[in-house]
Amino acid sequence: MYPLVESTIAVFCDFDGTITRRDVGDAMIRNFGIFEPFHTDLLAGKMTVAEYYRKALQQAGPDFTPETIEKFTLEMEMDAYFPVFFDYCREHNIPLMILSDGFQEYIQPILLANNIDRAHVMANNLNFQKSGVEPIFPNASENCNCFCASCKRNSMLATAQTEACYVYIGDGLSDTCAASHADVIFAKGALAAFCNEHRIPHYTFHTFFDVLRIFKKIVMNNQIKHRRQAELLRKKSVEIE
Numbered sequence: 001m002y003p004l005v006e007s008t009i010a011v012f013c014d015f016d017g018t019i020t021r022r023d024v025g026d027a028m029i030r031n032f033g034i035f036e037p038f039h040t041d042l043l044a045g046k047m048t049v050a051e052y053y054r055k056a057l058q059q060a061g062p063d064f065t066p067e068t069i070e071k072f073t074l075e076m077e078m079d080a081y082f083p084v085f086f087d088y089c090r091e092h093n094i095p096l097m098i099l100s101d102g103f104q105e106y107i108q109p110i111l112l113a114n115n116i117d118r119a120h121v122m123a124n125n126l127n128f129q130k131s132g133v134e135p136i137f138p139n140a141s142e143n144c145n146c147f148c149a150s151c152k153r154n155s156m157l158a159t160a161q162t163e164a165c166y167v168y169i170g171d172g173l174s175d176t177c178a179a180s181h182a183d184v185i186f187a188k189g190a191l192a193a194f195c196n197e198h199r200i201p202h203y204t205f206h207t208f209f210d211v212l213r214i215f216k217k218i219v220m221n222n223q224i225k226h227r228r229q230a231e232l233l234r235k236k237s238v239e240i241e
């Protein structure tokens with residue numbers, strides 16, 4: 001676990017479809033595992049994300065190794081402005097944590113290939129054994145029924161100071177739980193739709209060019225403030241965990 005971050009602002013960012021342009025996890029499963037019918041079943045609520053990962057990767061063959069994953073995923077494109085955003089946060093001592101319900105085995109090589117070193121990442125792992133590959137979910141929560149194998153909300157709350165302002169950037173269903181508990185939200189895709197549906201204020205974005213432009217402005221103008229509804233939810237989830 002990372003030490004508690006001492007900062008007034010803490011940034012949390014999804015990986016697949018947010019930092020990368022495509023969903024690398026989906027691409028990896030399509031390439032090495034079995035995507036359908038499991039993915040449709042997952043979206044229909046017939047299984048949890050953890051069950052989906054286990055089933056989809058159950059029959060992955062001997063060509064599924066850390067090396068082949070790395071080789072395959074290095075072709076995945078990163079949002080061209082993410083490294084600029086990453087540097088901005090580092091220069092301003094704003095902690096940035098990548099929260100993913102995907103796997104470290106493809107996240108780390110992609111970050112390194114884009115010259116992003118020493119990034120903090122909380123994600124799932126793949127355990128390669130002779131008998132097959134076992135997905136491991138180190139941050140799973142029994143008390144949260146979010147659309148995650150590892151609960152991003154718990155990861156978020158465990159790594160920043162209670163008084164910090166939480167900024168969340170994401171695009172998908174696995175982000176809704178953490179984003180609901182964040183003060184400032186940048187959303188696109190399914191996360192933006194969720195925020196609209198639940199009347200959660202958020203900034204929409206297409207790329208990190210937008211995120212950086214807005215983020216710089218609200219940091220400089222001291223506009224990053226606590227959101228009452230998020231504070232209440234955070235208090236509540238601390239009590240039940």
Ligand SMILES: [Mg+2]
Pocket residue numbers: 014015016017018170171172
């Ligand atoms: Mg995503």
Ligand SMILES: [Zn+2]
Pocket residue numbers: 141144145146147148151152153154177178
């Ligand atoms: Zn959760």
